Amino acid sequence: MAGTVLVGAQWGDEGKGKITDLIAPDFDYVVRYQGGNNAGHTVVHGDITLALHLVPSGIMYPQVIPVIANGCVLDLKVLLKEIDTLAAAGFSTDRLQISGNAHIIMPWHIALDGASEIQRGASEIGTTRRGIGPTYEHKAARNGIRMQDLLDPNLFRAKVAASLETANAILTNLYEEEPIDADMVCAEYLEMATRVTPYITDTALLLNSELAAGRKVLFEGAQGTLLDIDHGTYPYVTSSNCTAGGAITGTGVGPMAVKKILGVAKAYITRVGSGPFPTELDDDIGAKMVEIGGEFGTTTGRMRRCGWHDSVITRYAAMVNGLTDLCITKLDVLGFLDKIKICVAYEIDGQSYTTLPGSQSLLERAVPVYEEMPGWETDISAVKRYEDLPIEARNYLERLEELAGVPVTIVSVGPERGQTIMRGWQSL
Ligand code: IMP
Numbered sequence: 001m002a003g004t005v006l007v008g009a010q011w012g013d014e015g016k017g018k019i020t021d022l023i024a025p026d027f028d029y030v031v032r033y034q035g036g037n038n039a040g041h042t043v044v045h046g047d048i049t050l051a052l053h054l055v056p057s058g059i060m061y062p063q064v065i066p067v068i069a070n071g072c073v074l075d076l077k078v079l080l081k082e083i084d085t086l087a088a089a090g091f092s093t094d095r096l097q098i099s100g101n102a103h104i105i106m107p108w109h110i111a112l113d114g115a116s117e118i119q120r121g122a123s124e125i126g127t128t129r130r131g132i133g134p135t136y137e138h139k140a141a142r143n144g145i146r147m148q149d150l151l152d153p154n155l156f157r158a159k160v161a162a163s164l165e166t167a168n169a170i171l172t173n174l175y176e177e178e179p180i181d182a183d184m185v186c187a188e189y190l191e192m193a194t195r196v197t198p199y200i201t202d203t204a205l206l207l208n209s210e211l212a213a214g215r216k217v218l219f220e221g222a223q224g225t226l227l228d229i230d231h232g233t234y235p236y237v238t239s240s241n242c243t244a245g246g247a248i249t250g251t252g253v254g255p256m257a258v259k260k261i262l263g264v265a266k267a268y269i270t271r272v273g274s275g276p277f278p279t280e281l282d283d284d285i286g287a288k289m290v291e292i293g294g295e296f297g298t299t300t301g302r303m304r305r306c307g308w309h310d311s312v313i314t315r316y317a318a319m320v321n322g323l324t325d326l327c328i329t330k331l332d333v334l335g336f337l338d339k340i341k342i343c344v345a346y347e348i349d350g351q352s353y354t355t356l357p358g359s360q361s362l363l364e365r366a367v368p369v370y371e372e373m374p375g376w377e378t379d380i381s382a383v384k385r386y387e388d389l390p391i392e393a394r395n396y397l398e399r400l401e402e403l404a405g406v407p408v409t410i411v412s413v414g415p416e417r418g419q420t421i422m423r424g425w426q427s428l
Pocket of ligand 1 (some may be wrong): 011012013038039040125126127128129130131132133222223227236237238239248272273
């Protein structure tokens with residue numbers, strides 16, 4: 001049994017796509033276990049740069065089997081577009097396996113996501129408006145539509161009619177939106193079904209038998225720890241379990257199959273959407289991080305909020321995911337600074353917290369306690385070996401790992417595969 005989970009240790013956008021792409025050749029399977037096309041991975045592969053939202057990053061390696069497991073939600077139009085884009089770039093998707101239990105994002109989920117955000121007004125979540133929340137709501141309400149329903153047109157039509165009955169009532173009465181026509185939806189989706197049903201598999205059975213046969217599986221988390229529905233900064237979270245536990249329920253493998261858990265964190269920190277952000281920088285330094293780090297969302301193009309690295313968060317991520325390894329990305333971006341701050345604790349109502357406070361109202365009042373370290377003020381994007389990093393950069397990394405309590409085994413200094421420093425990472 002050789003499972004490895006890769007998770008975001010912050011609020012998503014940590015650079016997981018590059019790291020998955022980097023280590024994917026060591027694995028037989030790369031599996032998405034939660035979320036949908038709210039995620040966005042920019043993968044730079046040779047001369048080709050692709051933005052993937054749904055298909056696992058491992059798709060680019062012919063020997064790797066990509067899997068979209070039961071914990072994910074799928075927008076069929078996005079899936080087909082991504083399959084076509086990959087084909088046009090010369091990457092076959094024939095090996096792709098999709099769980100029959102994964103839920104489909106239907107047009108009313110997208111409409112409900114947008115309408116509920118508008119209704120929230122100033123307290124909006126800042127969702128990606130891709131229909132993620134309402135699809136998981138309907139899953140929990142046992143009113144959702146799954147990939148396997150596409151295999152039986154009559155069942156599919158009945159489920160669409162049942163689900164739309166309540167969705168249309170809410171859309172028209174509560175949000176004053178136009179109702180959605182069941183017949184049009186069925187015609188469109190059953191047409192798409194002809195292209196997507198060949199990918200449907202019992203992925204839990206597949207992964208368990210392959211793990212038992214000694215195959216290596218990488219579970220690729222989307223979003224990040226603080227966007228987890230249970231362990232994140234609720235209600236400003238996504239609607240799935242992004243943490244390592246999600247890899248278990250989201251695929252149907254047992255916990256003992258997972259041997260390594262790699263957390264990915266930026267050398268600083270970013271967040272998109274609303275919600276508390278203790279180390280946020282509303283100044284020139286934050287603006288420079290946006291500019292140098294190219295901090296705009298892959299999925300929505302929104303500017304990301306930037307701040308100092310927050311070790312309270314990384315320590316929390318280490319705890320709730322059981323991290324065995326840490327990867328620090330975008331270290332090169334901090335090369336413009338003569339001094340770098342790290343948040344080591346929060347002060348809230350005169351009390352010091354070194355792990356995330358359990359209550360949202362406490363977190364909203366958190367004042368970061370900073371430690372300051374000298375910057376390296378040089379371009380490190382061509383450095384290949386840890387020893388060749390400036391001493392200030394090494395000291396910074398070593399302090400981050402000490403504060404997180406997890407060894408930093410991978411350091412990324414640029415978007416290319418080659419711009420990576422391996423510092424003890426070993427795929428199983
Ligand atoms: P949803 O996932 O579209 O429902 O959005 C809920 C929250 O998660 C919002 O704050 C989004 O900005 C955030 N979010 C969702 N996906 C990502 C991601 O891949 N990276 C960063 N933030 C995300």
